Amino acid sequence: MIAKIKAKIEDICVDRSAARITLLGVPDVPGVAAKVFSPLAEQGIGAEMIVQNSMRGGMTDIGFLVKKERLDNAISICRDVAQEIEAQGVSFSTEIARVTVVGDGITEDAAISAGMFSTLAAAGVNIEMIVSSSLFITCVVEAEKAEKAADALRAAFL
Numbered sequence: 465m466i467a468k469i470k471a472k473i474e475d476i477c478v479d480r481s482a483a484r485i486t487l488l489g490v491p492d493v494p495g496v497a498a499k500v501f502s503p504l505a506e507q508g509i510g511a512e513m514i515v516q517n518s519m520r521g522g523m524t525d526i527g528f529l530v531k532k533e534r535l536d537n538a539i540s541i542c543r544d545v546a547q548e549i550e551a552q553g554v555s556f557s558t559e560i561a562r563v564t565v566v567g568d569g570i571t572e573d574a575a576i577s578a579g580m581f582s583t584l585a586a587a588g589v590n591i592e593m594i595v596s597s598s599l600f601i602t603c604v605v606e607a608e609k610a611e612k613a614a615d616a617l618r619a620a621f622l
Contacts, residue, residue, distance in 0.1 A: 472567040472576065473621045478610045479562040482512065482529040484592070485542055489552025492524040499549055500526060503541045509534045513562075513595045513604065523552075527593060529604070532558060560592065561610035564602040565617060571596050580617060587616035 490496055501511055511528040518524060530538045535558065542554045563584075570576045580601055584591060589612060593604035605613050 472570050472573060473565055474568070475566040476614050476617045476622065477562075477564045477566060478614050479564070480607060480610065481531060482560065482562060483532045483535045483556060483558045484527060484529055484560050484604065485535075485538060485554065485556045486525055486527040487542060487546055487551050487554055488525050489523050490526050490546075491549060491551070492518070492522050496524075496549055497526065500542070500545050503545060504530075504538060507537060507541060509538050509541070513593055513602070515593055515595075529560075529562075529593075559607045560604050561607045562602050562604055563610055563613045563617065564600050565621065566600045569598055570601060571598055577601055579620065583616050583620045584613055587612055589613040589616070 487500060490500075497516070501514075504511060509530055511530060514526070514528040516524055516526045535556065539554065539556055545551075546554050565576070565580055567576075577596065580603070581591065584603065584605070589605050589609045591603045591605060595602050603613070
């Protein structure tokens with residue numbers, strides 16, 4: 465099974481260029497995502513890895529990544545939006561990194577994501593966010609553990 469997995473994985477990358485923003489306690493109603501991301505777009509701030517968690521009580525959290533050099537402006541916009549939509553607050557972190565496993569069709573084999581997550585757990589690396597496509601699986605982790613995560617994944621898969 466490991467040989468089959470290794471054949472699909474082309475690279476393992478670390479990216480430290482992003483920061484995470486989370487809008488906390490956002491009302492879970494139609495149009496709220498547009499109210500969050502439209503003002504960011506108007507200022508040319510792109511959002512990546514957007515995650516919305518469904519929660520009880522009609523509230524949700526919306527987390528996403530922005531380029532670190534755009535963080536101050538993004539936080540200011542998000543604080544204004546949070547006030548407008550009556551969200552509970554805004555949090556952010558610059559101490560994150562993305563660790564990505566790259567390979568064509570890797571999400572077609574469930575053993576790859578399971579192996580990635582098991583490898584990170586065994587290395588003591590907590591996953592904060594996950595996104596995948598047919599070409600990659602990316603985990604957001606604490607910046608100080610990014611190299612440890614990448615080394616563990618390289619040892620397991622490459």
